[in-house]
Amino acid sequence: MYPVSLDISGLLCVVVGGGKVAERKVLSLLEAGAQVRLISPQLTEALHELAVAGRIDWLARYFQSGDLRDALLVxxxxxxxxxxxxxxREAAAAGKLVNVADAPELCSFQVPAVLHQGDLSIAVSTNGKSPALAARIKKQLEADYGPEYALLLELLGRIRERTLVGIADGQARRNLFENLLHEDILRWIKNGQWEQVRSHLRVVLGPDADF
Known part of the structure; x- marks a missing residue:
C-alpha cells in the first residue's frame, strides 16, 4: 500500500450501507470536508439525523449501477x-478507489487508524490484516503524543509564515527549524512554561521576532 494524505474537501465520496460501519465512514468523511452520498434503505439514528439536516445526500434504496458516478472514493x-x-466490481471497472468493509482483498485502499492532535496526524495501517492491532497501537500513541504537539505545530506554522519569506537557502531553513525544536520545548509547552518558550524563540529568531 502507498500511504498518502488526500485533500477531499468538497469532493464526492459514496458510502453504500447504513449501519454502524457506514456511520463511522460518513463521520470521518464529513470531518474531512467531503461531500457524501449515502445509499441504503435504512440508516442508523445518527445517519438519519445527518440526512434530515441536509449534511449528506441520502438515496433511500439499495445500490444500483451508476450510483458511483463522479465519486472520488467509494x-x-x-x-x-x-x-x-x-x-x-463497479468501482474497479470505473477506475475508482474503493474500500470494502472486512474484505481487504477487494480494496484498492485501506483506511488507517489515525491519531489527530491539531494538524498532526499519525496513521497506523496493517494493510487490512488486523484493524484491532492498528487501534491498539493508536491508543498507545495517544499517551506519547498529547495536545502539546498540536500547540507546537501551530506555533511552528505561524513562524514559517512570518519569518521564512526572506530565507531562500533551503539548508538555512532546515537549520533554523532544527534549532527551534529544542529538546525541552514540548515539556515547556505541556507545563505551560510560555516565558521559557518565548525566550528560546528570541534566541533562535532574534529579539525582535514576532510570533
Whole structure:
C-alpha cells in the first residue's frame, strides 16, 4: 500500500450501507470536508439525523449501477457480501478507489487508524490484516503524543509564515527549524512554561521576532 494524505474537501465520496460501519465512514468523511452520498434503505439514528439536516445526500434504496458516478472514493459497508462485491466490481471497472468493509482483498485502499492532535496526524495501517492491532497501537500513541504537539505545530506554522519569506537557502531553513525544536520545548509547552518558550524563540529568531 502507498500511504498518502488526500485533500477531499468538497469532493464526492459514496458510502453504500447504513449501519454502524457506514456511520463511522460518513463521520470521518464529513470531518474531512467531503461531500457524501449515502445509499441504503435504512440508516442508523445518527445517519438519519445527518440526512434530515441536509449534511449528506441520502438515496433511500439499495445500490444500483451508476450510483458511483463522479465519486472520488467509494466505501462498501453493507452486511451483504454480494452487495459489497458488486460495489467493488463497479468501482474497479470505473477506475475508482474503493474500500470494502472486512474484505481487504477487494480494496484498492485501506483506511488507517489515525491519531489527530491539531494538524498532526499519525496513521497506523496493517494493510487490512488486523484493524484491532492498528487501534491498539493508536491508543498507545495517544499517551506519547498529547495536545502539546498540536500547540507546537501551530506555533511552528505561524513562524514559517512570518519569518521564512526572506530565507531562500533551503539548508538555512532546515537549520533554523532544527534549532527551534529544542529538546525541552514540548515539556515547556505541556507545563505551560510560555516565558521559557518565548525566550528560546528570541534566541533562535532574534529579539525582535514576532510570533
Amino acid at each position: 466505501f462498501a459497508a453493507t452486511d451483504n457480501r454480494q452487495v459489497n462485491e458488486a460495489v467493488a
